[in-house]
Amino acid sequence: MREAGVVDIAHLRDFIAVVDAGSLSRAAGGLHVSQPALSQRMAQLETQLGVQLLVRGPRGVLPTPAGTTLYRDAQQLVRQFDRLSRDVAEGGNRLRGPVAVGLPTTVAAPLAPALFSWTKARHPGIHLQLFESMSGYIHELLLAGRLDLAAVFREDDAPRAAEVPLYSEELYLVGQPDPRPDSAEEVPLPWLRAVPLVTPGARSNLRTLVDRAFAAHGLVPTIVADVESLGTMIRIAARGEACTILPLSVVREHGNPHELGVRRIVGPVLRRHVAIRTATEVYEPREAVAAVRDGIVEVTRRLAGEGRWPGIS
Known part of the structure; x- marks a missing residue:
């Protein structure tokens, strides 16, 4: 060449x-x-x-x-060229320009409104571009260079390049399985082997975590449908035809956890970790992107501390 x-x-x-x-x-x-x-x-x-x-x-x-x-x-x-052109034309030292942020649906529900308010108050020159979708598609957008920042799910909290740890959360069974477990609050993972489940498709981090947790016990989950919609999964679980597995925070956004039959999964506990990732690993992102990244961390800590984002630590 x-x-x-x-x-x-x-x-x-x-x-x-x-x-x-x-x-x-x-x-x-x-x-x-x-x-x-x-x-x-x-x-x-x-x-x-x-x-x-x-x-x-x-x-x-x-x-x-x-x-x-x-x-x-x-x-x-x-x-980057377009942003540079705008910054030069507009002048001044105030942070400005678009920042594209990808948030999986389970993260967007509590975080997106608060992040919008934070950005508007702290950096009114920054124009947020918020993309909400299932985790697999958000990851594809990040790899394609369409996003500056994205919330990504991990099975461990090991440090990784271009990532800032955000929080960890446990996953819960949502729905009323038949027969129902003896405990009103907890259900052992092996007990779920015959429970019909609806989960996102194979590209989803949630699906990967569920498959691996069952495989560790020599089991295969009974997935009866791939559903790429958080609201639809919860509505199906509420009807009693199948269950799903989700974090506690998003379940509270869609109804009464007791009425939905929310139970903590144990033996083992299912836990996932969330980090905020920048589009590049080789250099620090531009100032506006770094500011929004820091804002995401600040907003998440505040929401958790005020009890407005239950189930995360």
Whole structure:
């Protein structure tokens, strides 16, 4: 591979648009240029870098492995360039600009409103972009360079690059299994082997944790449906047709824990750890991102200390 030439930021924008659209014609329409002109720009970009970036076929275009790498890094580069341009144009020392934060649904419910209020009061020049979804999709957005920060789930609290520990929490059985356990407050994990469960799909950290906990006892959980919606899981559990496994904090947001049949899982206790992760491991994020990261830690501690985020430590 020959030495790469200087790449125009405009060509990177065009490349991102093509990958997002999956089609040269659709991307050309969105960019308001002709398809031949856009195709020529992509060919120039491949020539400059000395690698093939796109595979063209009858159903559109897909990135090659090199193209996927460029797409991920170009997302961050273009966003940083845009922020730099705005900061220079606006001047001043106040922190400003967009900060994209990804929060799994179980984290977003208690944290997002308080984080919005904190940011508005402390750094009104920062424009929060909050993305709420299941943990697997949030992780994909982070890897693709679409987020500056993301809350990630871990099975242990070992220190990791680019991460700041946030909190840990236990998981609970939600629903009324039949037959019901003898204890009104606790249920042993092995007892759940025949209980029908609804959980997120295989990409979810919660599903991985549940599968591994059962496997450690030589068991396989009875998963009757993959449900990628927190509210739907709780509604199914409330109907009594299946149970689910969730942290206590989000259950309280959706109803009375006693009526929902919330029980602490023991033997072993299911615990997961949450950290806030930045998009890069190799350098400290820009000041606005670091400020929001510190704000997330501060808000979480305050909510826990005031008893407004039950079940976390």
